[in-house]
Amino acid sequence: xxxxxxxxxxxxxxxxxxxxxxxxxxxxxxxxxxxxxxxxxxxxxxxxxxxxxxxxxxxxxxxxxxxxxxxxxxxxxxxxxxxxxxxxxxxxxxxxxxxxxxxxxxxxxxxxxxxxxxxxxxxxxxxxxxxxxxxxxxxxxxxxxxxxxxxxxxxxxxxxxxxxxxxxxxxxxxxxxxxxxxxxxxxxxxxxxxxxxxxxxxxxxxxxxxxxxxxxxxxxxxxxxxxxxxxxxxxxxxxxxxxxxxxxxxxxxxxxxxxxxxxxxxxxxxxxxxx
Amino acid sequence: xxxxxxxxxxxxxxxxxxxxxxxxxxxxxxxxxxxxxxxxxxxxxxxxxxxxxxxxxxxxxxxxxxxxxxxxxxxxxxxxxxxxxxxxxxxxxxxxxxxxxxxxxxxxxxxxxxxxxxxxxxxxxxxxxxxxxxxxxxxxxxxxxxxxxxxxxxxxxxxxxxxxxxxxxxxxxxxxxxxxxxxxxxxxxxxxxxxxxxxxxxxxxxxxxxxxxxxxxxxxxxxxxxxxxxxxxxxxxxxxxxxxxxxxxxxxxx
Numbered sequence: 087x088x089x090x091x092x093x094x095x096x097x098x099x100x101x102x103x104x105x106x107x108x109x110x111x112x113x114x115x116x117x118x119x120x121x122x123x124x125x126x127x128x129x130x131x132x133x134x135x136x137x138x139x140x141x142x143x144x145x146x147x148x149x150x151x152x153x154x155x156x157x158x159x160x161x162x163x164x165x166x167x168x169x170x171x172x173x174x175x176x177x178x179x180x181x182x183x184x185x186x187x188x189x190x191x192x193x194x195x196x197x198x199x200x201x202x203x204x205x206x207x208x209x210x211x212x213x214x215x216x217x218x219x220x221x222x223x224x225x226x227x228x229x230x231x232x233x234x235x236x237x238x239x240x241x242x243x244x245x246x247x248x249x250x251x252x253x254x255x256x257x258x259x260x261x262x263x264x265x266x267x268x269x270x271x272x273x274x275x276x277x278x279x280x281x282x283x284x285x286x287x288x289x290x291x292x293x294x295x296x297x298x299x300x301x302x303x304x305x306x307x308x309x310x311x312x313x314x315x316x317x318x319x320x321x322x323x324x325x326x327x328x329x330x331x332x333x334x335x336x337x338x339x340x341x342x343x344x345x346x347x348x349x350x351x352x353x354x355x356x357x358x359x360x361x
Numbered sequence: 362x363x364x365x366x367x368x369x370x371x372x373x374x375x376x377x378x379x380x381x382x383x384x385x386x387x388x389x390x391x392x393x394x395x396x397x398x399x400x401x402x403x404x405x406x407x408x409x410x411x412x413x414x415x416x417x418x419x420x421x422x423x424x425x426x427x428x429x430x431x432x433x434x435x436x437x438x439x440x441x442x443x444x445x446x447x448x449x450x451x452x453x454x455x456x457x458x459x460x461x462x463x464x465x466x467x468x469x470x471x472x473x474x475x476x477x478x479x480x481x482x483x484x485x486x487x488x489x490x491x492x493x494x495x496x497x498x499x500x501x502x503x504x505x506x507x508x509x510x511x512x513x514x515x516x517x518x519x520x521x522x523x524x525x526x527x528x529x530x531x532x533x534x535x536x537x538x539x540x541x542x543x544x545x546x547x548x549x550x551x552x553x554x555x556x557x558x559x560x561x562x563x564x565x566x567x568x569x570x571x572x573x574x575x576x577x578x579x580x581x582x583x584x585x586x587x588x589x590x591x592x593x594x595x596x597x598x599x600x601x602x603x604x605x606x607x608x609x610x611x612x613x614x615x
Contacts, residue, residue: 256442256444256446257446257448259418259446260440260442260446260460261460262416262417262418263416263417263418263438263440263514264438264439264440264459264460264508265438266459266460270459274448274451274455274459275448278448278450278451279450281450356449356450356451356488356490357449357450357490
């Protein structure tokens with residue numbers, strides 16, 4: 087008696103599937119396509135909303151105002167002032183935040199000491215800090231710098247402290263057994279282990295800090311993006327106001343994508359190498 | 362001269378609470394310089410706790426421990442753990458250097474020497490994640506020897522590896538030890554492994570007391586397939602069986 091064997095359909099490997107997928111399909115399903123789609127959707131939404139409501143300036147008007155501001159020579163000076171204040175504030179918040187976060191993560195006593203002040207600082211909104219610093223330091227660079235610092239530092243501290251507490255117990259025990267000095271433990275064990283948390287903290291610092299700097303400039307005057315945005319707001323010209331907001335938000339997005347993202351990728355190259 | 366001396370050591374976890382449990386009781390022994398001592402016993406008899414106490418990771422409840430060094434300064438310890446415990450974000454060479462006292466040329470040279478002895482010279486710039494489990498454990502062994510320890514502690518270093526890799530590493534460990542003659546305290550639950558590697562085996566019984574202290578007087582290098590090694594392994598296993606039987610019938614101990 088003879089038996090007929092039905093051939094089993096062979097399953098395709100991932101490389102075969104990859105080869106069989108057309109190029110256009112790969113492009114359309116890529117991460118980059120998703121990002122571009124999100125930007126286009128937002129832009130389309132903006133165009134529609136501005137067409138429906140007279141008080142929402144459209145993209146063309148905003149660009150026109152931006153060109154006007156450039157031609158008046160207002161952009162570089164004001165943008166430079168804001169960038170300087172923002173940069174100093176965020177840098178200070180990063181340094182202080184990492185130091186305090188490491189102390190809170192490593193020491194029970196440090197945690198007990200800093201926990202309540204950090205909690206209080208977290209609950210104070212940027213607008214309150216901007217009022218206070220303008221009252222304390224007047225209309226100079228110091229108010230926006232301190233506001234940026236105070237609004238962003240608690241976020242860096244909380245992230246770093248959480249990261250330090252999560253450092254592998256096994257690696258800490260190994261370091262204790264070999265009597266590795268504290269400075270080397272912090273440099274080679276703690277800081278690399280918390281890089282992701284530090285990066286998240288700096289991202290928060292940037293996002294929260296820019297609120298702070300703009301509010302302090304808005305209320306404190308003395309030039310800057312916040313000051314110019316308020317100038318246009320007071321003049322009831324929303325196109326000019328939106329132009330400055332778009333300029334600064336665009337800068338933050340580019341900073342995040344082209345600087346912070348690359349720094350993080352470099353810090354985690356060991357993970358890519360291991361994959 | 363004894364490198365490690367332990368007298369009447371005891372360890373109780375959760376002292377002063379209803380959950381208090383004594384894991385080590387009246388442990389006394391010393392380890393002479395240049396010897397390889399294994400501590401064997403069933404799971405939960407306190408082997409790893411004893412090693413953690415010697416290393417300083419864990420504190421003992423009572424008794425004395427003293428460590429001496431040839432240099433007269435504080436005793437230097439190396440530790441090979443069950444898992445390699447390498448910093449994943451540092452290269453193999455940087456992991457070796459992480460535990461060293463200094464960054465001198467001599468120290469770098471010593472690290473290279475031990476990496477060569479475990480056959481990983483070409484992998485010095487690799488991240489640990491780029492190595493197999495066996496290779497990572499070899500880095501752990503090289504790291505421990507490279508600190509030139511007065512006392513080297515090893516806690517079941519081959520238990521997470523497959524049989525073939527473990528056998529290769531045991532042979533490699535014997536070779537390195539024969540050249541360096543470091544003082545080693547090696548914890549294992551594998552009697553066969555202990556007989557192959559050790560000059561002396563301390564058997565711990567459940568409850569954390571020393572049951573027996575056995576001297577292994579066999580020529581080196583040893584291989585598990587040698588008839589004399591196999592005979593001795595069978596003998597030690599037999600004694601462990603006796604210990605287990607006694608533990609099952611408490612009146613026999615009394």
